[in-house]
Amino acid sequence: MPKRLLYLLTLLVLLVTILSQCVGTNPDPRGPAYAGDDACKSCHRPEFEKHRGSAHFFASARADEHSVLGSFIAPANQFSFPGGATVQMVKEGSQLYQQAYRDGRPMEKANFAVTMGQGRKAQTYLSYKEKKYYQLPISYFTQVHSWANSPGFPATQPYFGRVVPADCFSCHSSYVKYETAFEGMRQVETFAENEVMYGINCERCHGPAREHADFHTNHPKEKSAQHIARIGALTRQQQVDMCAVCHAGLKTPQRSLFAFRPGDKLSDFIMADYLATGSERHSNDVHGNQYQLLTASKCYRASNQLTCNTCHNPHEDNRSNLQTYNYQCLSCHQPATAKFCTSKEMAPELLQQQCVNCHMPVQPSRVITLLPDGKPQPVADSLRSHLIKVYRQAISPAGTHTSP
Ligand code: HEC
Ligand code: HEC
Ligand code: HEC
Ligand code: HEC
Ligand code: HEC
Ligand code: HEC
Ligand code: HEC
Secondary structure (H helix, E strand, O other): OHHHHHHHHHHHHHHHHHHHHHHHOOOOOOOOOOOOOHHHHOOOHHHHHHHOOOOOOOOEEEOOOOOOOOOOOOOOOEEEOOOOOEEEEEEEOOEEEEEEEEOOEEEEEEEOOEEEOOOOOEEEEEEEEOOEEEEOOEEEEHHHOEEEEOOOOOOOOOOOOOEOOHHHHHHHEEEEEEEEEEEOOEEEEEEEEEEEEEOOOHHHHHOOOHHHHHHHHHOOOOOOOOOOOOHHHOOHHHHHHHHHHHHOOOOOOOOOHHHOOOOOOHHHOOOHHHHOOOHHHOOOOOOOOHHHHHHHOHHHHOOOOOOHHHHOEOOEOOOOOHHHHHHHHHHHOOOOOOOOOOOOOOOHHHHOOOHHHHHOOEEEEEEEEEEEOOOOOOEEEEEEOOOOOOOOOOEOOOOEEOOO
């Protein structure tokens, strides 16, 4: 009997050792220089916890019942085109599909593979077929709580043929496995199935940090950060470039944005004209050209410390909490000084609660309009302008301009 127990015990010890080795090996698909978010948790719990609830964390996800916001229940699961075609969102087991119908007959059908966007304003979906991702014809728009024709898609009938480039992932995810290949004369990108790291994680912004994590694990007394870019020591241009990688609007990069590290110059990745701050760049882009707008503002040009991080915590959204942003204005524009607001429209105490609404108004996007089901007129998406200046039009309390 004791012998059998010994055998069992040895077996158990062996199993545990093997299992712990599996956990200990680096499963990060980006390579051994990366550690993955979980490796940061023990030492940076506050950043880790906050980041889990942020827009960056949810910037993309595997498409499933939880990540897809729109309804799969009739009649809300349908989108009708003016030409008579319809698309229904259907659930079969745990799989989600968009199924097109013409004259009541089933036509194309494609699966929901990836959810793009947490859905603050909208979500679009990608299907996966024969090594390619395609954008699905129907998106979800939070503003109107309904399915809508995907932006820029044909208005009269569903289109399933829009191929999605890897660029899309380089701003919405932390890694995607893809190759560039030739299809005849055409260069195409082919993707491995399910090989995506969803969301924007720690090392997507901070760069590979395995060496940093290992070093500090082995040197617990070391209190100053080693083997990681110190953001406070970067120039202002380098700091804003860390955000502009993804917040300078859509462009065609010459190098993959996945390769960008803190300290790199964005102009080495993207043609400089995309980063220009000329007036033609001052309109809101659906993909938020906050970089161009902010850097064109006097606050940015006349001060040398303003960065994106002055107002935003990169680990946490301060959504709808405009008062925290107004405080940031006051740090440079103190009341009862010459730097304060010169408007006589309100008492200074009231002005202090509205800085952002008057000087960074919510404006309709000139680039994106939505066509929700049953609405004859497209609805303009709106964005908060990052061009901080005096706007002469009247504003409503929500900050939306009433005149064009
Ligand atoms: C064993 C503990 C430990 C682990 C694990 C660890 N760090 Fe750190 N990290 C530190 C210490 C210590 C500092 C310096 C003190 C501070 O800034 O909090 C630091 C600082 C940092 C900084 C600030 C750099 C700056 O601007 O000064 C970043 C960014 C960072 N770590 C990222 C990460 C990421 C990402 C991971 C996970 C891949 C990670 N750390 C894992 C201990 C650790
Ligand atoms: C790898 C790309 C990427 C980088 C780098 C990046 N962002 Fe973002 N950011 C996104 C995407 C994508 C979204 C939209 C996510 C969504 O709504 O699904 C977003 C959303 C945001 C939002 C809106 C949050 C909300 O409440 O909805 C803010 C603010 C923001 N980013 C600030 C920053 C700042 C500041 C930096 C630099 C420190 C930065 N981002 C770097 C991709 C990026
Ligand atoms: C240059 C980086 C970049 C690229 C490329 C990019 N996005 Fe975005 N996307 C962003 C940022 C940044 C935001 C947040 C914009 C904001 O709130 O101002 C965003 C927002 C979105 C949203 C709205 C999210 C929400 O929560 O409301 C959707 C949907 C979206 N993108 C889908 C896509 C798809 C699909 C592609 C590829 C075809 C794509 N994006 C390519 C950076 C990018
Ligand atoms: C969207 C980009 C982005 C993501 C994602 C991100 N960080 Fe940061 N992080 C920054 C920036 C920018 C700073 C510098 C903030 C500043 O200067 O105020 C920073 C600062 C830090 C610091 C220094 C302490 C502090 O708060 O100033 C630590 C530690 C850190 N990050 C850890 C992490 C960890 C761990 C994760 C993942 C859970 C993470 N970061 C995800 C951009 C990011
Ligand atoms: C880091 C400091 C800083 C912060 C933070 C800041 N500003 Fe400024 N702002 C400046 C400086 C410097 C100027 C230029 C003043 C001058 O030329 O006399 C300026 C100019 C302005 C102007 C005049 C713009 C023009 O085109 O004439 C307005 C309006 C303004 N700021 C509003 C704001 C608001 C609203 C906020 C908060 C959302 C804010 N600022 C945050 C530093 C800052
Ligand atoms: C002077 C303060 C300030 C600075 C600096 C600033 N932002 Fe913002 N940002 C705001 C405010 C205010 C909002 C609106 C927040 C809300 O509505 O909840 C906002 C919203 C956003 C959003 C959400 C977009 C939307 O319209 O819903 C993104 C993305 C963003 N900022 C990115 C950036 C980036 C990237 C930078 C640096 C290039 C930056 N911000 C610099 C104040 C600032
Ligand atoms: C009700 C809208 C409104 C609010 C709220 C408001 N402003 Fe203003 N602000 C204006 C207008 C309009 C002007 C131009 C006044 C004039 O010259 O007639 C102005 C002027 C300014 C200027 C001087 C611009 C110049 O030409 O040099 C600054 C700086 C400024 N505001 C900052 C702020 C800050 C900071 C806050 C919050 C404490 C704030 N404003 C709140 C509407 C507003």
